[in-house]
Amino acid sequence: MDGEGRSSGLVKSAAVKLSEMGERTKELGTAMKDPHQQRRIILVIVCVALLLDNMLYMVIVPIIPDYLAELESEQSEHVHVVMHRNSSFNSTSQDKVNKNNLDIQIGVLFASKAILQLLVSPLTGTFIDRVGYDIPLLIGLSVMFVSTCIFAIGENYATLFAARSLQGLGSAFADTSGIAMIADKYTEESERSTALGIALAFISFGSLVAPPFGGILYEFVGKKVPFIVLACICLADGFLLLTVIKPFSNRTRENRPVGTPIYKLMVDPYIAVVAGALTVCNIPLAFLEPTISNWMETTMHSTQWQMGLTWLPAFFPHVLGVYMTVKLAAKHPNLQWFYGALVDENEFDNFRAQRSASEESSGPEYT
Numbered sequence: 001m002d003g004e005g006r007s008s009g010l011v012k013s014a015a016v017k018l019s020e021m022g023e024r025t026k027e028l029g030t031a032m033k034d035p036h037q038q039r040r041i042i043l044v045i046v047c048v049a050l051l052l053d054n055m056l057y058m059v060i061v062p063i064i065p066d067y068l069a070e071l072e073s074e075q076s077e078h079v080h081v082v083m084h085r086n087s088s089f090n091s092t093s094q095d096k097v098n099k100n101n102l103d104i105q106i107g108v109l110f111a112s113k114a115i116l117q118l119l120v121s122p123l124t125g126t127f128i129d130r131v132g133y134d135i136p137l138l139i140g141l142s143v144m145f146v147s148t149c150i151f152a153i154g155e156n157y158a159t160l161f162a163a164r165s166l167q168g169l170g171s172a173f174a175d176t177s178g179i180a181m182i183a184d185k186y187t188e189e190s191e192r193s194t195a196l197g198i199a200l201a202f203i204s205f206g207s208l209v210a211p212p213f214g215g216i217l218y219e220f221v222g223k224k225v226p227f228i229v230l231a232c233i234c235l236a237d238g239f240l241l242l243t244v245i246k247p248f249s250n251r252t253r254e255n256r257p258v259g260t261p262i263y264k265l266m267v268d269p270y271i272a273v274v275a276g277a278l279t280v281c282n283i284p285l286a287f288l289e290p291t292i293s294n295w296m297e298t299t300m301h302s303t304q305w306q307m308g309l310t311w312l313p314a315f316f317p318h319v320l321g322v323y324m325t326v327k328l329a330a331k332h333p334n335l336q337w338f339y340g341a342l343v344d345e346n347e348f349d350n351f352r353a354q355r356s357a358s359e360e361s362s363g364p365e366y367t
Helices: 002-033 035-058 064-083 091-131 134-153 157-185 189-220 224-244 262-266 269-288 292-299 304-309 312-331 333-361
Strands: none
Touching: 035 134, 035 157, 035 189, 035 224, 064 091, 064 157, 064 292, 091 134, 091 157, 091 262, 091 292, 134 157, 134 224, 157 189, 189 224, 189 304, 189 312, 262 269, 292 304
């Protein structure tokens, strides 16, 4: 009798727990249908997508130079052994040629993502106008997931180049649709500015935290682990997007305005000014990405986690700048051009300071 009583008690307890789980699931489903809650979930999804894109963009900074150098040394080891028999062989000149080739390979690898994204981004706008925001965002997350997995398993330059280029394709879909989705869901100017400020903060967080994240894991665990972690987060974000995405059968044909032709947008003065400002802001970063790791290894004999850690201090003033810009833009919207000019000047001042520090530290102390 005692055994039967215990078993019936366990059955009742399990039934109560299942009932509670069912109620919580219903509450979650009701909350997901609430437009206000949906906006928050969409903001989280977009922020995570932007975070992943920029982490994958910058996580390779301390990893790729060292990894490509190892691949180069393995491939040229047997060549050195054969040519060493020739007395006229100059190992110093050969090492210099190999280093120059490696620098070119690193630069091309870093640029491949931006080149493909530059070519595809104008086309994604037309695609988004026709199908909406959620499907392109899902496509972008899927492509980034595949790209991250290829980075994890890639063991030669061609594979890494394909993964980097594929990331540019995913970024063109994810970034464009994500920012557009935030602007569409947050119709009030103040809420939109706050939401876009949060998204920009996640972009900054991904760009500046990824190098120490990748450098530390690469140094102590290996190359695959950073990319596996990012792939898992990307997969989770994609599943979260599927919970709020509209099924094709429930999609209504919205009366969207006719899109403006690309050539008209390219000659628009406001768009030209914003595009020029973004280009100027990214020039110092484009110089530092493929060069700083090799320079630190050559002059300071730094390890990978130290190379990655050099990017971390810039995170805090960057986020502070984003916060201040959002607040100032809300109070004084007519002076937004002035804030952009200050940011551009600050970027060039930082670049000049880093260049001066590089020239000073590459003196007799390190040579």
